Amino acid sequence: MSERFRVVLVDDHAIVRGGVKAMLRGTEFEVVGEAASGDEGIAVVQETTPELVLLDIRMAGGDGFSALVAIKAALPKTVVLMLSTYDNPTYMARAVAGGAAGYLLKGIDHETLLEAMRAVLRGEQLLSTQDLIRSLRVVGESVQAADLIEPLTRREEEVLKLVATGLPNREIAGVLFISEGTVKTHVEHIIGKLGVSDRVQAAVWAARQGLVSEADLPKLSTHHPR
Known part of the structure; x- marks a missing residue:
């Protein structure tokens, strides 16, 4: 596997981060940083400059939407996928408005996650305006x-x-x-x-x-x- 992609995980639950890391093991994705809050996530992303960020929404110490805006402002080429428990259309709307490439629900299977990550790195937008409407x-x-x-x-x-x-x-x-x-x-x-x-x-x-x-x-x- 010649091409590698660096990934940062931002989620306030260590068990979620661990689960995602396990799902990515042996793939082209390498986890280069982890954070337990939005504010910490901004710092880790700026330090590691990954190709992709998997970002939770509701976290203490800085929510995911604020982190999304800050990350896209500092590193516009870094792709951000929101990974949330909440199937909430207004959250999806904020993800679109903030520049996220997609909005995934926690609990998706291994292959769905990998396909989504590969798609957004190809430049695809998983959450379009029409999907939102x-x-x-x-x-x-x-x-x-x-x-x-x-x-x-x-x-x-x-x-x-x-x-x-x-x-x-x-x-x-x-x-x-x-x-x-x-x-x-x-x-x-x-x-x-x-x-x-x-x-x-x-x-x-x-x-x-x-x-x-x-x-x-x-x-x-x-x-x-x-």
């Missing part, structure tokens, strides 16, 4: 265009597009150069006008109405949320 539509079937109680303002549409990518209020405020409190107010108005119960259903509505498209997500991913 389909996943958002599966979340709920109750949101219809006719349910719009009152028209959204232009600013509310801008906020809704960002909500649909899974960004929290703090990061939306940074993108739009407004206060976090103002974003919170906009989100409350949006949910009320759409007649939905939460942010995820608002994202479903946005996807169905074409507010989130292939043109939107790459543009949003260029914004550094911090």
Whole structure:
């Protein structure tokens, strides 16, 4: 096996890291670093400059999304695959917006993991915008265009597009150069006008109405949320 690829594992559970290392043993992938938090992961990735990072999302000491943005800013050619327990469409949206090449669920088998890692290193994108929109539509079937109680303002549409990518209020405020409190107010108005119960259903509505498209997500991913 002539070509080798260096990999960093970022997960707060040592047993998960150990399991992935065992799955990669004897393949073209060499684990050159491990980290138990997002912040630690950023440092390890910058030190080892791997071709690929397998990155968990919910960790103490710096979450995976913050680490994703920092890693892609420092090393844009490093490929990042999110590896999560959560089959959550808003998490998938944030992965796309942050520049991840894919979103995998923990518990996948050995061959699926290897195929995914090889695919993203070939330049393939495992989580496309169309996949994201389909996943958002599966979340709920109750949101219809006719349910719009009152028209959204232009600013509310801008906020809704960002909500649909899974960004929290703090990061939306940074993108739009407004206060976090103002974003919170906009989100409350949006949910009320759409007649939905939460942010995820608002994202479903946005996807169905074409507010989130292939043109939107790459543009949003260029914004550094911090």
